[in-house]
Amino acid sequence: MKHRWIWWTVLVLNFAVFAVCIMRLPDVQVPIHYNFRGEVDGYGSKWVYLAIASLSVVIMGGYELYRHLTRNNERVTTNRRYEDICVSLIAVLFGVICWMLFPGAGQSMSPTIGSWIGIILGVLMVVLSNIMGKVQPNRTFGYKIPWTLKDDDVWRATHRLAGYCGVVGGFLMIAGGLIGFWYGWGWQLGGMLIGLIVMTVPPAIFAYRMYHRIHG
Numbered sequence: 183m184k185h186r187w188i189w190w191t192v193l194v195l196n197f198a199v200f201a202v203c204i205m206r207l208p209d210v211q212v213p214i215h216y217n218f219r220g221e222v223d224g225y226g227s228k229w230v231y232l233a234i235a236s237l238s239v240v241i242m243g244g245y246e247l248y249r250h251l252t253r254n255n256e257r258v259t260t261n262r263r264y265e266d267i268c269v270s271l272i273a274v275l276f277g278v279i280c281w282m283l284f285p286g287a288g289q290s291m292s293p294t295i296g297s298w299i300g301i302i303l304g305v306l307m308v309v310l311s312n313i314m315g316k317v318q319p320n321r322t323f324g325y326k327i328p329w330t331l332k333d334d335d336v337w338r339a340t341h342r343l344a345g346y347c348g349v350v351g352g353f354l355m356i357a358g359g360l361i362g363f364w365y366g367w368g369w370q371l372g373g374m375l376i377g378l379i380v381m382t383v384p385p386a387i388f389a390y391r392m393y394h395r396i397h398g
Contacts, residue, residue, distance in 0.1 A: 189270050193238045196277045200235040203284070204228055235280035238273040245269045248322075257320040264313045265323050271306055278302065300359030300370045304352040307381065311348025314341045325385055329393035336393045344385040351381035 211225040245265075252258040258265075279302075282295050317324045319337040324330075325344050330337040358373010 186266070186270075189273070190242060193242055193273055193277055196280075197235050197239050200280055200284075201232055204232045204235075231280065231283065234276070234283065238276040238280075241269060241273045241276065245273075252322065255320075257318070258322055260318045261320055261323050264317055267313065268310055268323070271309065275302065275306055294363065296367055296370045297359040297362040300362060300374055301356050303374065304355030304357075304359060304377065307352030307355060307377070308349050311345045311352060311381075314345035314348060317341055325389075327386055327389055329389040333393055333396065336389055336396070339392060340385050340389040343388050344381070347384050348381050351377035351379075353377075354380060 207228050209228065212228045212231070213225060249262075279299065282299060314325070315338075319330075319334045321331060324337070325341055330340050354377040355373050358369050358371070358377070361373070362368075362370035
């Protein structure tokens, strides 16, 4: 992706501001884990949140190393722009979530926060699913299961299906998040779980059946 320095600047500044906010908090135990109802069931150091915030920078740093190591791999570079989009959006997602989980908001997580996380994840899945059908066969990025890795035709057909399934699954996550604004955490978690099943199970079954239909 061109102008990757813009992503780097945003992520590093986000981490720096978050680190300052964490350092200004009292050194007390803060909520670090919530049950399915959004109630606190675990406490820890405030620095746990800083570790979560650092994930966005770590992801981008690891990706830069990966880009360097695979720069001469033609099958990888063919999909480079799709990898750029995917990794950058995931890194930004962690940068946003760290603020949504920022400690000091109370002893329970607001159902509104859980709904927004579900909606954001759903939107991300819809966006990423729109590039799935364009990803060419490789061993580092995409829907990598034995049957797609062994046959390029199976790879392409499976990824086209995975794109449609990903859009449906993403909208299910969004729907669960929206309903969760009124009916609570169960709908949010249900939307995410069903969405993940829709995104992963049908393409796997399709790839298995297609591969064995071709190869016996």
